[in-house]
Amino acid sequence: MSIILDHVNYIYEEDTTMAYPALTDVNLVIPDGQFIGLIGHTGSGKSTLVQHLNGLLKPTSGAIYYNGADINDEGYDKKLLRSKVGLVFQYPEHQLFEVDVFSDVCFGPKNLGLDKKEIQLRAYAALKQVGIADEYFYQSPFDLSGGQKRRVAIAGVLAMKPEVLILDEPTAGLDPKGRDEILDQIAKLREETGMTVILVSHSMEDVAKYVDRLIVMNKSRVVFDDTPAAVFAHYEELEQIGLAAPQITYIMQALREKGLSVDTGITTVTEAKEAILKALRG
Amino acid sequence: MGIIKTKDLIFEYIRRDEEGNVEGITRAVDNVSLKIEQGDFVAVLGHNGSGKSTLAKHLNAILYPTEGTVWVDGKDTSDDDKLWEIRQTAGMVFQNPDNQIIGQVVEEDVGFGPENLGVPTKEIWERVEESLKAVGMYEFRKHSPNKLSGGQKQRVSIAGVIAMHPKCIVLDEPTAMLDPKGRKEVIRAVRALNDVERITVILITHYMEEIIYADKVFVMDNGTVAMEGTPREIFSQVEKLKELRLDVPQVTLLAHELKQGGLDLPDGILTKEELVDALMKLKK
Numbered sequence: 001m002s003i004i005l006d007h008v009n010y011i012y013e014e015d016t017t018m019a020y021p022a023l024t025d026v027n028l029v030i031p032d033g034q035f036i037g038l039i040g041h042t043g044s045g046k047s048t049l050v051q052h053l054n055g056l057l058k059p060t061s062g063a064i065y066y067n068g069a070d071i072n073d074e075g076y077d078k079k080l081l082r083s084k085v086g087l088v089f090q091y092p093e094h095q096l097f098e099v100d101v102f103s104d105v106c107f108g109p110k111n112l113g114l115d116k117k118e119i120q121l122r123a124y125a126a127l128k129q130v131g132i133a134d135e136y137f138y139q140s141p142f143d144l145s146g147g148q149k150r151r152v153a154i155a156g157v158l159a160m161k162p163e164v165l166i167l168d169e170p171t172a173g174l175d176p177k178g179r180d181e182i183l184d185q186i187a188k189l190r191e192e193t194g195m196t197v198i199l200v201s202h203s204m205e206d207v208a209k210y211v212d213r214l215i216v217m218n219k220s221r222v223v224f225d226d227t228p229a230a231v232f233a234h235y236e237e238l239e240q241i242g243l244a245a246p247q248i249t250y251i252m253q254a255l256r257e258k259g260l261s262v263d264t265g266i267t268t269v270t271e272a273k274e275a276i277l278k279a280l281r282g
Numbered sequence: 283m284g285i286i287k288t289k290d291l292i293f294e295y296i297r298r299d300e301e302g303n304v305e306g307i308t309r310a311v312d313n314v315s316l317k318i319e320q321g322d323f324v325a326v327l328g329h330n331g332s333g334k335s336t337l338a339k340h341l342n343a344i345l346y347p348t349e350g351t352v353w354v355d356g357k358d359t360s361d362d363d364k365l366w367e368i369r370q371t372a373g374m375v376f377q378n379p380d381n382q383i384i385g386q387v388v389e390e391d392v393g394f395g396p397e398n399l400g401v402p403t404k405e406i407w408e409r410v411e412e413s414l415k416a417v418g419m420y421e422f423r424k425h426s427p428n429k430l431s432g433g434q435k436q437r438v439s440i441a442g443v444i445a446m447h448p449k450c451i452v453l454d455e456p457t458a459m460l461d462p463k464g465r466k467e468v469i470r471a472v473r474a475l476n477d478v479e480r481i482t483v484i485l486i487t488h489y490m491e492e493i494i495y496a497d498k499v500f501v502m503d504n505g506t507v508a509m510e511g512t513p514r515e516i517f518s519q520v521e522k523l524k525e526l527r528l529d530v531p532q533v534t535l536l537a538h539e540l541k542q543g544g545l546d547l548p549d550g551i552l553t554k555e556e557l558v559d560a561l562m563k564l565k566k
Contacts, residue, residue: 041431041461147330171379173459174330177524247554248536251533259565269535
């Protein structure tokens with residue numbers, strides 16, 4: 001069970017003078033259960049790519065297979081696909097609209113045509129998964145804090161019981177604690193359910209801390225696809241395409257240049273602490 | 283007196299339900315008295331809902347105090363007759379670059395502000411040129427803003443503000459929606475304005491790395507100023523910042539962790555160079 005992208009190309013405004021490629025020859029295999037980070041500067045094609053994964057956009061050429069079936073075949077059930085591949089857009093709280101939190105989360109499963117009891121069970125489970133306490137269930141979603149609203153919006157997607165969860169910059173605009181809470185919750189959720197998570201992010205520090213595979217896009221192409229440590233080792237190339245390595249990696253590089261024997265592939269504070277203590281104490 | 287001064291500033295708003303009945307009163311800013319000197323680079327931190335944006339909106343008279351007073355360059359912001367002077371003195375840049383640009387061409391967009399001030403045409407063009415040069419966007423003056431990146435658009439927004447010759451510029455999370463390169467471009471432009479043009483900068487942000495060069499940091503919590511000091515003083519207090527839902531730059535966090543791990547390091551290390559130097563000293 002997996003998502004396979006086979007030579008996917010997408011051209012915006014094809015057949016006009018404005019035509020430009022948003023995806024060029026993208027080939028990816030996404031097996032079940034991976035935690036994937038997707039990075040790239042604004043306009044590199046990340047959002048276009050994730051919108052192909054649940055069939056919101058159709059490739060100009062090439063194919064996308066979900067669990068073996070071509071999602072753009074005639075008669076393929078896109079509605080079902082969208083419940084299996086859940087996409088949380090940027091600033092998802094702008095899409096909350098119901099009178100209370102619980103009804104808002106029920107909206108997705110209701111549209112799947114499930115019976116009332118199942119809908120409510122799912123909504124309840126989803127709200128618990130994102131850490132929203134019972135006392136908020138019957139409040140207006142608009143009275144919640146920014147971080148809470150965003151978690152309710154994520155619960156709305158989780159209530160569809162997706163196998164793949166795609167989050168487009170889920171922490172933009174949140175304070176540092178709110179950011180850590182959401183990402184910790186997502187990591188925990190993935191461990192518990194085994195779902196695939198794709199995290200689109202502008203924060204190198206966040207992807208270094210959470211994901212086990214990192215895909216980098218530049219000018220409509222996938223330019224790196226490896227573990228975070230292996231990708232960040234190319235920090236000079238990353239800088240040329242408007243990205244960077246996490247700050248920690250730069251510290252390790254500088255220490256190494258000065259003659260301290262530490263691994264320069266380190267990307268997180270915890271790893272760096274251990275390595276430095278070990279190097280200094282010999 | 284400083285360029286900006288607040289005394290016992292309180293801002294309250296009334297919450298209403300869907301029928302318009304009053305549900306309660308929220309005090310978003312609670313008794314804030316602060317002073318910002320001309321030419322300073324001031325950063326304001328605080329978690330979501332701490333009152334920092336509400337405070338910022340008082341600094342160019344988008345909001346007026348419920349109680350207390352705000353002076354901008356000596357002018358009381360609740361004085362209606364001074365409104366335009368105040369807005370010209372303290373310009374504001376917001377989070378979303380797409381909501382702030384109206385011109386079809388970059389240079390027209392930047393000229394919009396001075397034109398509204400009644401600046402003579404020739405001088406408008408001079409101001410447009412110097413403003414775009416100050417943020418490093420002069421070569422894009424004939425471009426359509428639609429084709430620019432987020433960081434470039436934000437720099438055009440900043441140019442639009444400085445073309446009005448403000449003494450002070452307030453930036454409310456200007457980098458929240460940008461990629462790493464865009465963030466760097468915007469912060470570099472802001473620092474240059476402060477260093478070279480001596481424009482007072484008030485930067486509100488959630489990115490701790492952006493404020494290590496600030497002269498002064500205010501940390502807001504619950505509508506009040508919970509901490510105040512230099513970046514080094516503020517970032518020395520890792521645990522307190524975490525209580526306030528904030529963070530420290532990764533460099534500072536690593537130094538803090540190493541210190542807890544038994545290394546003899548100074549508090550409040552802010553840059554990579556400082557940390558590397560301190561560690562190499564220990565090696566010897």
